[in-house]
Amino acid sequence: MKRILIGASALAGILGSAAAALADQPHPWQMRFQEAATPIMAQIERFEVYTLWFIIPITLLVLALLAYCIVKFRASVNPTPSKTSHNTMIEVIWTVGPVVILLFLAVPSFQLLTAQYNPPEEAKITIKATGNQWNWDYEYQMEEPLSFNAAILQEADRAAAGKEDMARYPRLLAVDNEVVVPVNTTVRVLVTAADVIHAFAMPAFGIKTDAVPGRINEIWFNAQKEGLYYGQCSELCGKDHAFMPIAIRVVTDEQYNTWLTAARTDLNGANRALMAAVDGTSPVAVAGN
Numbered sequence: 001m002k003r004i005l006i007g008a009s010a011l012a013g014i015l016g017s018a019a020a021a022l023a024d025q026p027h028p029w030q031m032r033f034q035e036a037a038t039p040i041m042a043q044i045e046r047f048e049v050y051t052l053w054f055i056i057p058i059t060l061l062v063l064a065l066l067a068y069c070i071v072k073f074r075a076s077v078n079p080t081p082s083k084t085s086h087n088t089m090i091e092v093i094w095t096v097g098p099v100v101i102l103l104f105l106a107v108p109s110f111q112l113l114t115a116q117y118n119p120p121e122e123a124k125i126t127i128k129a130t131g132n133q134w135n136w137d138y139e140y141q142m143e144e145p146l147s148f149n150a151a152i153l154q155e156a157d158r159a160a161a162g163k164e165d166m167a168r169y170p171r172l173l174a175v176d177n178e179v180v181v182p183v184n185t186t187v188r189v190l191v192t193a194a195d196v197i198h199a200f201a202m203p204a205f206g207i208k209t210d211a212v213p214g215r216i217n218e219i220w221f222n223a224q225k226e227g228l229y230y231g232q233c234s235e236l237c238g239k240d241h242a243f244m245p246i247a248i249r250v251v252t253d254e255q256y257n258t259w260l261t262a263a264r265t266d267l268n269g270a271n272r273a274l275m276a277a278v279d280g281t282s283p284v285a286v287a288g289n
């Protein structure tokens with residue numbers, strides 16, 4: 001018995017650490033959101049649960065009323081149907097009730113919407129993301145700008161890129177050049193497109209906005225957990241719409257600064273050095289010891 005318990009707790013530990021390492025990614029049969037990495041996504045999750053407290057009772061109430069009416073007022077036991085057409089009390093209740101419910105939903109909903117558009121502080125980094133058919137251009141807007149293209153990681157390039165770990169660099173989500181940002185930093189993303197409408201979406205950050213040619217949409221995030229996060233273009237944009245993922249790597253300030261300096265002259269080298277630094281100290285490696 002004791003052995004079973006030890007085995008079970010070891011298994012739970014392994015599953016727990018594996019889950020932590022992969023918390024930033026979608027997984028098969030996922031029913032809920034990816035784990036929140038920003039305060040906004042946490043707020044979205046809270047609002048979703050809060051909304052369910054209204055939706056579920058209302059659905060059950062309507063279902064119960066329907067069932068009651070179907071049984072009680074069926075034709076076979078009501079040969080002469082009632083001619084009742086108005087009831088003031090019921091009409092007041094079913095007008096005032098929904099209004100009150102909508103108010104309870106509207107207030108936190110507008111609070112969330114306001115928070116999504118108003119970063120609590122001036123963004124420290126501004127990155128412009130331009131959607132192309134079918135990849136993304138990124139431009140770090142600073143005195144000495146840094147720009148690069150990020151496309152889906154081709155299976156043939158996996159080994160050369162050092163991205164053979166399928167758990168960390170999943171098929172259809174991994175890219176050749178990730179966006180790199182420091183943890184606990186407010187980042188502004190200016191989203192636009194060069195050809196057709198795309199959409200920049202990062203589920204764990206709670207951001208999704210259209211990338212429209214000739215327009216700039218502004219969003220922001222403040223990732224509070226290091227890791228590699230994946231999103232996808234979320235607007236049907238042509239035949240390779242499903243093949244233009246978005247990958248953002250959240251690292252420490254120090255790792256970010258080292259990467260940024262190196263990336264200006266050698267992006268590939270900077271990415272390789274960062275991967276060695278980050279993947280070497282990952283939760284997976286620690287759990288394996």
Ligand SMILES: [Cu+2]
Pocket residue numbers: 131132197198199233234235236237241244
């Ligand atoms: Cu697209």
